[in-house]
Amino acid sequence: MLDSATEFWHAYEDRYHHETPTLSSEWQLTEDISRYVSLESIHHGYSLAMRRPIMDEEQQLRIVQREKQLALSQRACFEWKVFEKPSTPHLVRCLENEGFRCVERSTLLYFPINGVLPGKELSTVSVRNVKSEVEYVQLRDILFEVWGKAEQVFITALKTDAEKVSAKTEVFLAYVDGTPVACGWMKYYGAIAYFFGGSTIETARGKGAYKALVRERLNVAKLVGSKFAVSDSSPHSERVLRRLGFQDAGQMFRYVYGNQPSGG
Helix, strand or coil: CHHHHHHHHHHHHHHHHHHCCCCCEEECCCCCEEEECCCCCCCCCCCEEECCCCHHHHHHHHHHHHHHHHCCCCCCCCCCEEEECCCCCCCCHHHHHCEEEEEEEEEEEECCCCCCCCCCCCCEEEEEEEECCCHHHHHHHHHHHHHCCCCHHHHHHHHHCCCCCCCEEEEEEEECCEEEEEEEEEEEECCCEEEEEEECCCCCCCCCCCHHHHHHHHHHHHHHHCCCCEEEHHHHHHHHHHHHHCCCCCCCCEEEEEECCCCC
16 A cells, blocks of 8 residues: 555656646646646746656756757746656756756645545635636736736636636635635646645735635545645745645745746
């Protein structure tokens, strides 16, 4: 019987095979590389990652050079994600030698959805599955207040994916005393429910909205049969998620090429 961490990594790798190509995004897979090409990303529309550890540094360099040229032929902005686990020796040196720079570090956390869900319900906080135009406007306003940007093309693509009959995307708003103050969404990839977009306006932090969003997404993911919830977590989110029982899957480093802005 596989331990939880090993089972998680198998499911995490397998997620690539459960993304249905759409007008807005697709996975492009080779033996060594996964390319996520998307019109939805707030930050980047072209994301690269190694699919397996490659020990030979020269081979790794050839892959980096090949993918850099391919990406430059298609996009002005792209990123390369480096995961601490499983270890990929020499990759960081190859990327830096080819003109990439690290602009963000986050922690990959996962939660086995196999028991009692963490946290408790608060009478002052409610969470809704976003359906209406008004709710999508509220979501856009929260993203803009928190991040200073909320591109309409992203909101439209998110709404389109969530409204499909075979929807693998669900979007949520959290309310404190009836006021929308936080948002988040998740996407299903096989056994994985991937959490995205957790954002809470500053004046509402510490009131339980983010925890309620996490709990609701876990509950919905459990109902559809997901085995693991996953989040690339910022320092603030990491603290909350660890207290709720999420486990460490290592660091994730985001590299961008050249002088492009860190936000893409």
